[in-house]
Amino acid sequence: MKFLEENGFSFQDINVASDKTAREEMIRKSNQITVPVIEIDGGIIVGFNEAQLKSKLGI
């Protein structure tokens, strides 16, 4: 989150530990049962991978 904030991107932070519907959606979309998962324009990144994030965001 800090990374996205620092780079001036807006985002929605969803707590899948407390939100069951969101959790199911995350598992369906990512095909993984692990956090964090980041969705950018329909693309899914599992885990915090700065290199992958940068390339998706074009920075």
Added chain:
Amino acid sequence: MYDVIIIGAGPSGMTAAVYTARKKLNTLLISEDVGGQTNWTNSIENYMGYQFIEGPELIEKFETQVKQFPIDLKIGDKVTSISLLDRGFEIHTESGRTYQGKAAIIASGKRPRPLNVPGEEEFRGKGISYCSICDAPLFEGMNVAVVGGGNSALEAADDLIKIADQVYLVSLTPLTGDQVLIDRIEKARNLSVFIEHETLSIAGDDFVSSITIKNVKNDEVQEIEVKGVFVEIGLIPNSDLAKGIVPFNRLGEIEVSCNGETDVPGLFAAGDVTSTPEKQIIIAAGEGAKAALQAYHYLQRLG
């Protein structure tokens, strides 16, 4: 060419970087992630100066301090090997990049030990987790297994009995964790403990659906339906990058002197990846500082 390359941005590597930067050494800090194992530590009550702090918060403070200095930070790339040059070192990364330094400090830490059973690779992240602190809430109302008998396994079981439906604790040995933890979890009605049971395999379709275990006393095999398997059987050092370059101990940790020196002049190591006894954040940080100062002295002698 950098004066010093620091591999790993956990407590040890970040402390080393602050020390080398304060000595005006041209420093590269390269790491897969920031924080390493400390990111998965819930509460820290023994890092001096803080009576209580969460792992990620402590790491954020470390990172802020690192960023006060002109340190070249490369995060998101993994160092795979080191080669020795006539005067210095060249490191190679997963993304194919190379960097050169006159001195280097390996502070690459440890990672969870895998089970090495069929199904483990296939279902990694698909029901198999090595981080109960991160993933436990995702298994609300499901049946899960925890593999291991030490403190981290007991802590995982303790977290999961409050979240999951049934929890199966599978340990190859009698439980070796703290008695207070054993007492606490043994009261739980939704916990079944299988001691002296070996994990044979993990199976499923898209996600984990069962774990197969064997009683090592009578060879009885049983398959238990679970959607999650938490592997908590200890840690192994991330020392592969230095294989063949410096000696390891029998645990695969890099052998270091009390100065943080390896067998190769100019190549230092610090923190959990080393043979230094006791793996603690405060010790890793201190060892990082020591290795950084030794690297500084080494470079001064080099002239």
